[in-house]
Amino acid sequence: MKKKIFFIIINKKRIILTLVLFVVLITVLIGVRAQMKKNTRVWNYHEVIVKKLEGKSDREVQGKVAIIIDDFGNAGDGTKEMVAIQSVLTCAVIPFLPYTNEDAVLAHNRGHEVIIHIPMEPHFGNPKWLGEKGITTNLSTEQVKSIIREAIEKVPYAVGVNNHMGSKATEDRRIITAIVEVLKENDMYIVDSKTSMTSVIREIAEEYEVPVLERAVFLDNEKNIDAIKKQLELLGEIALKDGYAVGIGHVGPEGGVVTAKAIEEMIPVFEKKAIKIVPVSELIKEVF
Ligand SMILES: [Zn+2]
CATH class of the missing domain: 1.20.5 (Single alpha-helices involved in coiled-coils or other helix-helix interfaces)
Structure with a gap:
């Protein structure tokens, strides 16, 4: 028992x-x-960077802004003034143009970061605006990859890409996957200019673990110095709130000398608010 x-x-x-x-x-x-x-x-770059910047030991810097200047490659209006700016800008150069190589070398020699500004098919507008070898949705996957590889060769010093127009092509999973695969091979980042609210760039880049950021503010939709300075102010406010923000301005008819002057005048304002202008790659690096 x-x-x-x-x-x-x-x-x-x-x-x-x-x-x-x-x-x-x-x-x-x-x-x-x-x-x-x-x-x-x-x-998820946005969240990670915000977190990283929150825990930064460098308490002096309250926020970081990356200013991308699109449409280099034409020796367009404001090219000289833009590269003379004493902050590090990120210069987006269109491949396959007469001044592609010259503008990329100039930007690099003046201490700016260089990326490729890929012409991509929009929903509306003249396809001629894309110029030579634009990425259109009727191209085969191999054709897209070969254009991107060729563009990388045409733009010296490029460490990343963003899109020129592209409201249609950036919504196309097959096209974006082809581009992202070539970026992965070449260790390059991508910035979504966000010309479409339903762009799949971020989703596919994250899937492939290709560094990706998105444009927060267009600087010179209105070509007027006060309007551009207001947009820069907004960019700074977002950076103070989130830790960072990406803005896009232009050389050429869309912005040029006026945009360069607005940036120049806003540099002391940013300094006062402890906002630092950095190249896109510095934001990307915060993640690693
Ligand atoms: Zn553009």
């Missing part, structure tokens, strides 16, 4: 032990899953 009770107690202990082990195992599994979910979120 005593023996039997003893065994029952032992069995009870075993059952409790098994239950405890089971609960521990489930808890560990849930933890691992949560961690895995967390890891896949690393490529």
Whole structure:
């Protein structure tokens, strides 16, 4: 009788032990899953950069702005004035133009970052605006890849890309996947100029673990110095709130000398507010 009770107690202990082990195992599994979910979120650049900047030891800097200047490659209006700016801009050069190489070298020699400004098909507008070798949705995947590879050769010093127009092409998963695959091969980042609200650039870049950022503010939609300065102010406000912000301005008829002057005049304002102008790659680096 005593023996039997003893065994029952032992069995009870075993059952409790098994239950405890089971609960521990489930808890560990849930933890691992949560961690895995967390890891896949690393490529959500916006959140990661905001977090990184929050924990920065460099308390002097309250926010970082990257200013991309589009449409280099034409030796267009304001090219000289823009590259003379004493902050590091990110100069987006259109490939396959007469001054592509010259403008890229000029921007690099003046200490700016260079990226490729890829002409991409818009929903509306003249396809001629794309110029030579624009990315249109009727191209085959191989054709897209070969144009991007050629563009990388045409634009010296390029470390990333953004899109010129592209409201239609940036919504096309096949086209964006082809571009992102070539960027992955070449260790380059992509900035979505956000000409379409339903662009798939960010989603596909994150999938391929290609660094991706999105434009927050267009600087010179209205070509007027006060309007551009207001847009720059807005860019600064977003950077103070989020830690960083990406703005896009232009050389050529859309902005040119006026945009360069507005940036020049806003530099001391940014300095006062402890907002630092950095190249896009510096924002990207914050992640690693
Ligand atoms: Zn453009």
